[in-house]
Amino acid sequence: MASTGPAEGIVPQTRSITDDKVVIKLKAVGSAKLLKRDKFKVSASNAFSHVVAFLRKQLHLAPADALFVYVDKFAPPPDANVGKLFLAYGDVKYLVIHYCNNPAFG
Amino acid sequence: MWVTAAVKAATGGSAGAAGVDGVWELVVHFTDFPHDAEDDEADTANMMDMTTMVEAEEVKAWYMNRLKEAEYVKHGSSKGIMLMSKANHAQLFRAVATHDYDRYWAVNRTLSADSVASPAKLKHVPLRLAFRNTPTMADLILPIHPTTGELTTLGNALDALLPDKPPGTIVLVHGVELDPDVTLHDLTNSMAYADNFVYVAIAYPPHSLPA
Numbered sequence: 001m002a003s004t005g006p007a008e009g010i011v012p013q014t015r016s017i018t019d020d021k022v023v024i025k026l027k028a029v030g031s032a033k034l035l036k037r038d039k040f041k042v043s044a045s046n047a048f049s050h051v052v053a054f055l056r057k058q059l060h061l062a063p064a065d066a067l068f069v070y071v072d073k074f075a076p077p078p079d080a081n082v083g084k085l086f087l088a089y090g091d092v093k094y095l096v097i098h099y100c101n102n103p104a105f106g
Numbered sequence: 107m108w109v110t111a112a113v114k115a116a117t118g119g120s121a122g123a124a125g126v127d128g129v130w131e132l133v134v135h136f137t138d139f140p141h142d143a144e145d146d147e148a149d150t151a152n153m154m155d156m157t158t159m160v161e162a163e164e165v166k167a168w169y170m171n172r173l174k175e176a177e178y179v180k181h182g183s184s185k186g187i188m189l190m191s192k193a194n195h196a197q198l199f200r201a202v203a204t205h206d207y208d209r210y211w212a213v214n215r216t217l218s219a220d221s222v223a224s225p226a227k228l229k230h231v232p233l234r235l236a237f238r239n240t241p242t243m244a245d246l247i248l249p250i251h252p253t254t255g256e257l258t259t260l261g262n263a264l265d266a267l268l269p270d271k272p273p274g275t276i277v278l279v280h281g282v283e284l285d286p287d288v289t290l291h292d293l294t295n296s297m298a299y300a301d302n303f304v305y306v307a308i309a310y311p312p313h314s315l316p317a
Contacts, residue, residue: 007265010248010258073184074174079241088246
């Protein structure tokens with residue numbers, strides 16, 4: 001496919017990733033258990049499902065326990081790339097992730 | 107519910123898609139989700155990338171979440187969906203499930219009325235690139251170039267997102283090869299899928315995968 005014009009500038013660069021690391025900030029919603037530590041550095045190349053698996057471990061959840069995880073009010077697809085999620089939906093410094101035991105945000 | 111997919115080699119080989127597998131064969135399974143590999147840590151991680159949807163409610167939740175994400179990308183917040191009545195949520199999903207075009211658009215039109223008319227009201231383009239064997243790629247793309255003010259074309263977007271794509275890369279939306287000069291605003295209005303994302307399938311020519 002031939003280039004049809006300027007490609008620079010159409011992908012906004014408001015956030016950037018250093019050393020392939022993204023800081024995630026985990027926030028409990030509703031009756032979900034609070035974490036002692038809520039910020040973690042994760043590899044930007046990870047899939048979102050790895051963050052969910054990590055969070056389940058932190059919360060000591062049994063396989064049958066439900067956990068709903070959101071980025072800006074929607075649940076990302078499990079195969080979404082954490083770095084891309086941060087670049088698209090992140091705060092300036094963190095990717096804020098909400099978690100709860102019940103479906104939230106309608 | 108879980109899905110296995112296989113690419114069926116294109117038979118006959120049309121001129122546009124010669125040498126590229128074009129047809130997907132999807133098998134939807136409703137029982138026997140492969141749990142047996144759960145002991146293996148690596149397999150468990152792969153397994154979690156698979157979507158297990160047992161009930162229609164879960165399929166609906168998945169759909170609504172994609173819709174919310176698209177709404178966030180397009181308008182900077184998911185408010186359009188959040189403020190929508192429950193009856194409209196139900197109608198939207200029922201329309202998708204029953205292929206009811208009129209009912210679907212009766213609700214979906216209200217979501218994007220502004221941005222359909224004017225690309226300036228579209229914050230970012232809900233564009234997803236789909237590849238063979240690797241997860242889809244979603245970046246925020248501006249529908250209008252910030253300095254020149256020109257409408258972003260599909261060709262511009264692919265140059266920005268896939269600068270190393272080999273010549274002969276095939277770009278399909280809804281199975282149709284597109285002109286690189288088509289604007290992303292037009293694509294968003296006319297070629298979006300039911301969740302309001304525009305999914306673009308990228309097929310690299312055989313033996314020339316980018317580094």
